[in-house]
Amino acid sequence: MSSEPPRRVLVLGLDGADFDVIDPLIAAGRLPHLAAWRRAGVAKPLASTVPPMSFPAWSTFLTGLGPGGHGLFDFSERIAGAYRLRFTNATHRRGATLLGRASRAGRRVLALGIPATFPPEPLDGLGVSGFDAPVSTGTDPRSASDPALYAAIAARVGPWKRPDLDEGAHESDFHERAVATLCARIESKTRFALEALSQLERTGRRPDLGVIVFAESDTVAHHYWRDHDPASPRHDPTASAVRRSAVAAVYERLDAACGALREAFGEDALCVVLSDHGSGGASHRVVHLNRRLADCGLLQRSASGGRLEAAARAARGLALRALPPAVAEALFRRARGAAARLESAARFAGFDWARTPAFCEEANTQPGVWINLRGREAQGCVAPDDYERVRGAVIEALCDWKLPGGAPVVARARRREQVYAGPCVARAPDVVVELALDAGYGLCLVPTPWSEPAADPIRALAGEALAGGRGRGTNGTHRPDGIWLATGPGAEQLDLAAAPALEDVAPTLLRWLGVAWEGDLDGVSLLRAEYGPEDEARVAARLRALGYLD
Ligand SMILES: [Zn+2]
DSSP: OOOOOOOOEEEEEETTOOHHHHHHHHHTTOOHHHHHHHHHSEEEEEEOOSSOOHHHHHHHHHHSOOHHHHOOOSSEEEOTTSSOEEEOOGGGOOSOOHHHHHHHTTOOEEEEEETTOOSOOOOSEEEEEOOSSTTOOOOOGGGBSSHHHHHHHHHHHOOSSOSOOOTTOOOTTHHHHHHHHHHHHHHHHHHHHHHHHHHHHHTTOOOSEEEEEEOHHHHHHHHHHHHHOTTOTTOOTTOOHHHHTHHHHHHHHHHHHHHHHHHHHOTTSEEEEEOSSEEEEEEEEEEOHHHHHHHTTSOOBOTTHHHHHHHHHHHHHHHHHTSOHHHHHHHHHHOHHHHHHHHHHHHHTTBOGGGOSEEEOOOTTSOEEEEOBBTTBTTOOBOGGGHHHHHHHHHHHHHTOBOTTSOBSEEEEEEHHHHOOSTTGGGSOSEEEEEOEETTEEEEEOOOOTTSTTOOSEEEOOGGGGGEETTTEESEEEESEEEEEEESTTGGGBOOSSOOBGGGHHHHHHHHHTOOOOSOOSSOOOBOOTTOHHHHHHHHHHHHHTTSOO
């Protein structure tokens, strides 16, 4: 018996990548590597999590569990019972990661830039965290599983990620400059990854599992979708050529990076290009969910509410805006509590809790409604017997909510146990909300401006505000379908007849690497069972036809 060479796999993660962007660029001949792989391999939309956001979605990629199983629903989460938030990180997640499982089974791992992997877990190989907080902008040896190896790589080619782009700071020429920064960042990350591969190989540690994630496809879609898409209701006809070609320019750089990384990793490996969710354009309308709850008698403000909330938002804005990115990063690393308190004060100031049965965090990253349940919340006013009735009233208030013209604001509002399963369901809001598309464009959920007493819960933006920014959403938003594109050895064994989902990725890659796992995963392997009963029957039939079997 000849022993097969060990199986290897390279995952190229393009955060937020969408076939709606890729396919026209392939047709125009601008993505030669992805085009060739798509022709030779298998491609399908890949269903994301609810919500389709980076932290829960990459956590599902890593664990093979849905958010109800791994427990990371957003960058931040409510502290149980308190009207306060904390920022989440990898230590708040349940379930072993694909990286750790492969590493413990003796497979070497190179994992760069996966969101929600800070603090780094021990790996045989090298792991460098993605971003662990909304304001973490660079990486250094503390982000790495092997700080000495990280430092050796960075000494030759620079860090994995530099603190070079402050997305919070919208100077007037931000959109003219930022695309060049994104392209440069893709190139410096590629250099880092190539150097990491070369140093690992030179020391006899060629990785079996590589996962390299680029966030730039997501960033460019959030800031430039309206320039990329002339039909966008946020489109600016005066946009410069630089802005109009930003999305395409970033995807072209990513295509080149994918080509270089696959070549260096080795074409003996299965190669998967995937995204954690898709991307699309944003509507020119934004919605205020707490204002809707207030209009329906489900939320009450205290008399001093507007002033309190305005003061809290001003304090948070000052604290974040006045800080250089490196200091903001340090704040989030060392004083997460302080940053989270500022955020909590801004979101939950000025509510009359005794008369508020339901409230929303108003975070576009996790739309949902909490019931102010007595015995669970610090100032809960809804009796446990009344919980289901109030949840029903919230769902009705949201499903009856209409855009001008009559289309729904909310696609689905469901009880959390209808959406999630697993031990972490109680970390999710009582009602999970998915906003509808407004004529094909995503609605952004933004905080209610209580200082404007008569404001409508649906607000149409105009002029400068269409670009996005605080209180205006972003001009590109997430979509529930990401991408899955596989090529190379093993791709032909993938069964994509059923719609694949992000939770299927970990079991598929572990099965391919020959790593067994314990415990139930929510996903299933997409590999056709090797020598399963059907294959045996097929082989027997073929042998019989050839006359070898009676
Ligand atoms: Zn993402």
